[in-house]
Amino acid sequence: MIDALRYEVVRLQTIRSTYWLVGIAVTFQLIMSVILAAVISSSTSFGGDGAFDVIATIGASSGFAPLFIAYIIGLLGVFSTGHEYRHGMIRATLTAIPNRTHVFVAKIVSTVVVSAVAALLCVLIALLSILAFGLDLPTGSALGEMALGTTIFTTLFSLSGLAFAAITRNQTAAVALLLLVPTVLESIIRAIVIAIKSASDDPQSDGGIVQILKYLPYDAGGKLYTRASLDDLLSFLGYTPFGPVGGGIVMGVFVAALLAIAYALFLKRDA
Amino acid sequence: MALIEARGLGKSYGQTRAVNDLSFTVRPGSVTGFLGPNGSGKSTTMRLMLGLDRGEGVTTFDGVRFDELEHPMRHVGALLEAKPFHPTRHARNHLRMLAASNDIPTSRVDAVMALVGLETVTRGKPGKFSLGMGQRLGIACALLGDPHTLILDEPSNGLDPQGIQWLRTLLKHLAGEGRSVFVSSHLLQEMGVLADELVVIGRGRMLANGPVKDFIQHSTIGAVEVRTPDGALLQPALAALGAQVTTDGGLLTVRGATAEQIGDAAHAAGARLHQLVTRQATLEQAFLEATGLSEEFRGGQA
Numbered sequence: 114m115i116d117a118l119r120y121e122v123v124r125l126q127t128i129r130s131t132y133w134l135v136g137i138a139v140t141f142q143l144i145m146s147v148i149l150a151a152v153i154s155s156s157t158s159f160g161g162d163g164a165f166d167v168i169a170t171i172g173a174s175s176g177f178a179p180l181f182i183a184y185i186i187g188l189l190g191v192f193s194t195g196h197e198y199r200h201g202m203i204r205a206t207l208t209a210i211p212n213r214t215h216v217f218v219a220k221i222v223s224t225v226v227v228s229a230v231a232a233l234l235c236v237l238i239a240l241l242s243i244l245a246f247g248l249d250l251p252t253g254s255a256l257g258e259m260a261l262g263t264t265i266f267t268t269l270f271s272l273s274g275l276a277f278a279a280i281t282r283n284q285t286a287a288v289a290l291l292l293l294v295p296t297v298l299e300s301i302i303r304a305i306v307i308a309i310k311s312a313s314d315d316p317q318s319d320g321g322i323v324q325i326l327k328y329l330p331y332d333a334g335g336k337l338y339t340r341a342s343l344d345d346l347l348s349f350l351g352y353t354p355f356g357p358v359g360g361g362i363v364m365g366v367f368v369a370a371l372l373a374i375a376y377a378l379f380l381k382r383d384a
Numbered sequence: 385m386a387l388i389e390a391r392g393l394g395k396s397y398g399q400t401r402a403v404n405d406l407s408f409t410v411r412p413g414s415v416t417g418f419l420g421p422n423g424s425g426k427s428t429t430m431r432l433m434l435g436l437d438r439g440e441g442v443t444t445f446d447g448v449r450f451d452e453l454e455h456p457m458r459h460v461g462a463l464l465e466a467k468p469f470h471p472t473r474h475a476r477n478h479l480r481m482l483a484a485s486n487d488i489p490t491s492r493v494d495a496v497m498a499l500v501g502l503e504t505v506t507r508g509k510p511g512k513f514s515l516g517m518g519q520r521l522g523i524a525c526a527l528l529g530d531p532h533t534l535i536l537d538e539p540s541n542g543l544d545p546q547g548i549q550w551l552r553t554l555l556k557h558l559a560g561e562g563r564s565v566f567v568s569s570h571l572l573q574e575m576g577v578l579a580d581e582l583v584v585i586g587r588g589r590m591l592a593n594g595p596v597k598d599f600i601q602h603s604t605i606g607a608v609e610v611r612t613p614d615g616a617l618l619q620p621a622l623a624a625l626g627a628q629v630t631t632d633g634g635l636l637t638v639r640g641a642t643a644e645q646i647g648d649a650a651h652a653a654g655a656r657l658h659q660l661v662t663r664q665a666t667l668e669q670a671f672l673e674a675t676g677l678s679e680e681f682r683g684g685q686a
Contacts, residue, residue, distance in 0.1 A: 116455070120485035127477035128470060201468040204436050205525065208462045209485045211435055211451035384436040 117210050117219035125223060130192055135231050138185040142235040145171045146242035154246040165251035166340050169239035169259050176339045179296065180263065183270040186231045187291050190224045190271030194375075195284030203384045217279075217376050224271050232267035236260045258357070262337035265361055269334055269368045270295075276368065279375035282382075295331035302329060310351075319351040327355050327363070334364025386446040386459065386533045386564050387412060393432045395425070395439035395588075402428045403439065403588040410566045410581075412532070415559045417579030417596070418568035421675050425588035426568045427464070430537050434462055445533055457486040460533045461526030466541060467518035471511025475502060475521050478510065479528055486529055496524040501550075515542030523551070534558065536567040540574060552578050576667035586675045600670045608643050610636040610650075611659035618646075618655040625649055634658075 125131045149168045166174035173180040197203040210216050236259065243250060251259070270291075278287035303326055310316055310323045327333060336357050355363060388410035395403040403425040410416045420426045431437040435451045442449060445460055453459045469478050479493040497503050500520040510518060519542050526534055534555070540548045548571070555578060559565045566583075569575050575582075575596075582599050584592040592599050611634055612618055618636065622629050627641035638646055643662050650657050665673070 116485045116487070120481060123477070123481040123484040127473050127481060129472055196470055200470050201465055202470060204431070204464050205468045205482065207436055208434055208460075208464070209457055209482045211453070211456055381438065383438055384431070 114215050114218065117212070117215040118222060120206070120210060120216075121219045121223035125227065128192075128196075131189065131227070134185055134189050135227070135234075138182040138231055139234055139238065141185070142171065142182060142238045143242075146239045147245075150242040150246040150248060154248055163340070164248055165239065165243055165255060166259055166338075168242055169236050170263060170338050173335075174259075174338055174340045176335070180266060180270075180335070180338060182232060182235050182263075183267040184292065186228050186267050187270045187274040188288065189227055189231075190274030191278045191284060191287045191291060193220045193224050193275050193278070195278035195287050198278070198282040199284040207384050213380055214376075217379055220275060221272065221372065224275050225268050228268040228271040229264050232264040233260060236263060259338060262357060262361075266334050266337045266364070269361075269364050270331070273330075273368050273371055276371035276375040279379055280371070299329045299332050302326075303332070317349055317351060319353075321351060323352040326352055327359075330364045330367035333360035334367075336360030337364075388433070388443065388445055388533060388564055388566060389447075390429075390433055390443045391441055393429055393439065393441035393443065395428050395432055395437060401588055403432060403585075406441070406585065406588070406590055408583045408590070408593050410533075410564050410583075412564045413559055413562045414580040415555055415565040415567060415578055416581040416583060417575040418566060418583050418585075419572070419575065419671055419675075420568075420585040420591075422570075424585050424675070426585065427537050428588075429585070430462075430464060430535055430566075430568065433535060434460070434464075436464070455486040455488075455529065457482065457488065457529035457531060459529070459531050460535060461529060461531040462534075463519075463522040463526045463536045463539050465537065466515060466522070467510060467513070469510035469518070469521065472509050474507045475510055475513075475524075476506035478521070479524060482525055482528055488529055492528060492530070496527050499527065499554075500524040516544060516547055519543055520547070523554075531563070533564045534566065536565070538568055538570065540569055540571055548574060572666075572668040572671055584671065584674055591674045596667065599674075600665055600667055602670075607663050608638045608641065608646055609659065609661045609663055610638055610646055610657060612636065612650070612655055612657050614650075614653075614655035617653045618650050621649040621653040621655070622646065 146168050149171070153164045153168070171181055172178045197206055206216060207213065240256070274287060274291045277290040278284055281287050281290070306322055306325055310321060313321065333355055336355055337360060354360065390409070391407045393403055393406040406429055418426055418429070428437060432439045432441065433443040433450070435449070445453065450456060450460060473481075476493060476497060479496065480490060483490065483493050494503070497506055500523050502517065502520055502524065505517070510521060513521065519539060523536070523539055526536060540551055543551060552574065555565050555567065559580070567578070579596050581594060582592060582596050583590070584599065610618070613634060615631060615634065615636060619629055622636075622638055622641060625641045625645055628639045630637045643660050647657065647660060
């Protein structure tokens with residue numbers, strides 16, 4: 114196993130996309146954190162934990178935007194397995210490390226570590242921006258929950274990218290899935306479900322088909338870092354989303370299932 | 385030094401049987417050529433040997449399966465396809481990555497870069513390499529762990545004549561050190577010079593396996609040319625030997641008998657011989673004869 118991890122470490126160290134993607138995520142976080150902190154510091158009505166949440170997630174905590182760094186760091190997960198197939202590397206990799214389980218687990222471990230470190234770095238940048246502009250520091254629990262939430266979401270997001278690439282064995286398709294499933298597919302499902310519920314005899318009743326929305330994996334996972342959500346507007350349709358823990362579990366189970374499928378196919382298929 | 389033993393290798397793609405019950409042995413200290421027409425299953429066989437493709441059969445290296453080898457690159461070096469590299473990862477870094485997984489020191493990376501003549505492009509990006517440079521880097525990967533066994537799929541692809549000569553010398557040298565070298569190539573002339581033994585397949589089936597010399601000698605294209613003024617005396621004697629004879633004036637072309645047998649038969653029959661020449665088939669002729677009906681993809685007449 115240690116051999117596969119060594120391979121992954123050198124793989125990540127010796128490829129430009131590692132530095133580009135982490136650099137883009139951190140630079141974006143830095144620029145936007147500074148801008149948001151500057152704006153909020155001049156505001157008399159906004160501050161406290163809410164300000165930190167907004168800066169740490171660059172507005173995603175409001176539920177009106179996706180967590181940008183997850184989409185950038187998620188590409189590292191896609192490239193982790195996508196490069197193997199796009200550039201014919203997989204055979205070279207498996208002649209160096211024939212144990213496919215070791216290869217797969219090492220890719221998961223490296224993706225988790227890089228994604229988590231990058232996400233925590235972005236939270237740290239948000240914290241430093243708050244300090245730099247003299248804003249109120251978040252409470253310990255708010256800081257912990259946000260750091261944990263963004264880190265877990267980003268990591269799960271990256272792992273789903275890894276799984277998409279391993280399942281499709283096509284890097285372009287995996288990138289498309291990673292971008293489209295959370296933003297387009299889940300939105301379409303939400304719209305259809307809302308339409309059906311609205312057209313029902315008792316649209317404001319609790320439960321029913323809207324319960325499906327609780328299990329949209331990326332939307333549910335978003336509860337890890339959102340403090341308000343567009344989903345709250347759907348409460349009149351009897352929809353009550355999961356909280357951070359429940360949402361995290363839904364996304365975790367979804368990603369685990371994707372990884373299980375990817376692993377089974379990886380073991381079974383020709384390299 | 386490893387003995388490669390492949391037993392019952394098989395692979396199907398849907399209804400197509402790509403490799404069918406192939407068994408052969410590659411001995412240490414020899415270069416074994418792997419020949420077959422396009423689409424005959426050579427590359428698939430090599431991937432099956434290394435467990436890269438899922439199929440039937442087992443291949444062992446001194447009794448151990450590839451996936452059971454600790455640090456496999458130190459035992460078996462493989463080149464399976466052209467340019468399996470990330471296009472922007474420096475050549476040396478590609479080797480470093482592989483070396484890291486097999487506990488191979490970085491000094492060995494530099495040594496193989498020099499061995500394959502790429503020491504001036506260690507920071508070169510494989511995406512900008514020519515096919516020949518890519519092959520050299522692939523060969524460097526195969527040699528990285530100083531393995532006792534080499535499995536090379538068309539390693540001379542893209543190499544210039546000097547590169548082919550270099551590769552031939554290198555592989556001969558490595559085999560001379562007692563290593564097992566299993567190499568496929570479509571360059572039959574090159575294989576005739578390089579290989580000691582052959583595994584010849586067609587449509588995934590074994591057609592021939594053994595020393596190159598035997599393969600050529602067994603070809604029916606090989607013949608003995610006999611020039612004699614006493615054809616009427618000699619022909620019945622040759623027929624008694626079971627040889628097939630075609631005549632063209634005073635020239636007899638004899639298949640199925642050696643020059644020695646023909647000479648003895650002529651002496652016994654009292655036939656004078658003015659010429660007795662063995663015309664051996666080339667490897668190419670023998671190969672084409674052996675694989676004639678086993679060609680997967682056949683071009684039309686121009």
